[in-house]
Amino acid sequence: MKIDISTAVRELKKGNVVAIPTETVYGLGALITNIDAIKKIYEIKKRPLNNPLICHVHHPSVIERYAYIEDYQRKMFELWPGPLTILFKKKDIVPDIVTAGSQYCAFRIPDHPVFLEILKQVDEPIAAPSANPFAKISPVTAEMVLDYFENTIPVVDGGRCKVGLESTVIKFIDHQSLQVLRPGKYTKEFFEKMGYRIVDYKNQNLDRLLSPGLLPKHYSPSIPLILLNKKYLQILKESDVDLFINKLLNQLSLNIDKNAKIGFLVYGDFPTKDKVFYNLSKNANLEEIAQNLFSFLKEMEQKFDAIISFKVEDQGIGIAINDRLRRAAEFKIEE
Ligand code: TXA
Numbered sequence: 001m002k003i004d005i006s007t008a009v010r011e012l013k014k015g016n017v018v019a020i021p022t023e024t025v026y027g028l029g030a031l032i033t034n035i036d037a038i039k040k041i042y043e044i045k046k047r048p049l050n051n052p053l054i055c056h057v058h059h060p061s062v063i064e065r066y067a068y069i070e071d072y073q074r075k076m077f078e079l080w081p082g083p084l085t086i087l088f089k090k091k092d093i094v095p096d097i098v099t100a101g102s103q104y105c106a107f108r109i110p111d112h113p114v115f116l117e118i119l120k121q122v123d124e125p126i127a128a129p130s131a132n133p134f135a136k137i138s139p140v141t142a143e144m145v146l147d148y149f150e151n152t153i154p155v156v157d158g159g160r161c162k163v164g165l166e167s168t169v170i171k172f173i174d175h176q177s178l179q180v181l182r183p184g185k186y187t188k189e190f191f192e193k194m195g196y197r198i199v200d201y202k203n204q205n206l207d208r209l210l211s212p213g214l215l216p217k218h219y220s221p222s223i224p225l226i227l228l229n230k231k232y233l234q235i236l237k238e239s240d241v242d243l244f245i246n247k248l249l250n251q252l253s254l255n256i257d258k259n260a261k262i263g264f265l266v267y268g269d270f271p272t273k274d275k276v277f278y279n280l281s282k283n284a285n286l287e288e289i290a291q292n293l294f295s296f297l298k299e300m301e302q303k304f305d306a307i308i309s310f311k312v313e314d315q316g317i318g319i320a321i322n323d324r325l326r327r328a329a330e331f332k333i334e335e
């Protein structure tokens with residue numbers, strides 16, 4: 001069911017969970033001070049309790065009621081409202097379930113007029129993980145949310161999300177260095193240009209220690225996704241599609257039926273959308289690719305038995321696109 005802003009505010013105050021649009025992806029929102037409502041989020045998503053939630057506010061002054069902000073951290077507020085999440089040392093009033101027991105709580109000011117209006121009206125942080133069942137692709141339209149939860153979660157329709165990938169998550173180490181916990185629109189290179197030293201997060205991140213093939217499939221479609229190096233895009237352009245598929249399946253010794261319906265997630269000079277091609281961006285524009293990525297994947301998983309996708313240029317938001325593709329992929333040829 002679609003609801004308007006004032007109904008959403010009323011439902012949130014009653015302790016209910018509501019799906020809300022942001023500029024990144026749709027979120028499943030509840031007031032952080034209502035522990036029962038927060039528990040509902042974990043239940044609805046089937047999310048493990050050790051995975052903390054991001055809290056959304058309309059102004060830094062709201063954060064200050066719930067966490068400690070160091071003066072040097074305020075420089076980063078230039079990027080708000082926007083797709084950046086910052087970890088702050090939490091105050092006791094933040095329930096442990098929100099941070100999964102961590103002393104740090106994640107906050108961001110989302111850049112979406114609908115969400116900002118809701119946040120102003122409740123004037124409390126709203127915890128909102130992406131509005132998808134655990135390990136599924138994040139939703140970028142109200143329809144994707146309704147489909148995932150079979151119409152059981154009310155959603156405020158704010159149109160298609162303009163960024164299309166989840167926010168960048170950072171943690172300050174001190175006034176001049178920080179860690180990037182999750183890449184998004186803002187990348188390590190971006191923060192380096194701002195003058196920060198990037199402290200590697202890899203060593204502490206269990207996900208990254210495992211071999212790439214064992215990466216937890218955090219963003220996975222329900223059918224196998226094959227991720228190929230960019231150069232295969234040119235090869236595909238110059239080949240017969242069936243021949244390309246046969247060669248690839250043999251090369252990878254993949255257990256995919258020869259008659260399986262296979263779709264190509266491409267970009268650049270390909271048909272926009274025809275039988276097998278889903279073109280993310282005709283000009284290979286990285287922002288446009290990011291915007292279309294999750295909705296195309298969701299459409300394709302309903303239509304095909306497997307997806308063949310291609311890495312994008314590893315720069316800017318392309319780094320985050322490749323990160324999500326890698327996590328979605330069952331098979332990879334990155335060289
Ligand atoms: O763009 C976004 O960030 C979207 C929209 C709805 O705002 N939200 C989102 O939330 O992607 P979620 O829950 O799907 O992802 C939150 C990420 C997870 O990787 C989580 O581990 C990390 O942020 N995170 C949240 N709180 C944290 C904390 N206290 N310490 C470390 N990581 C944290």
Ligand code: MG
Binds near residue numbers: 129130
């Ligand atoms: Mg998520």
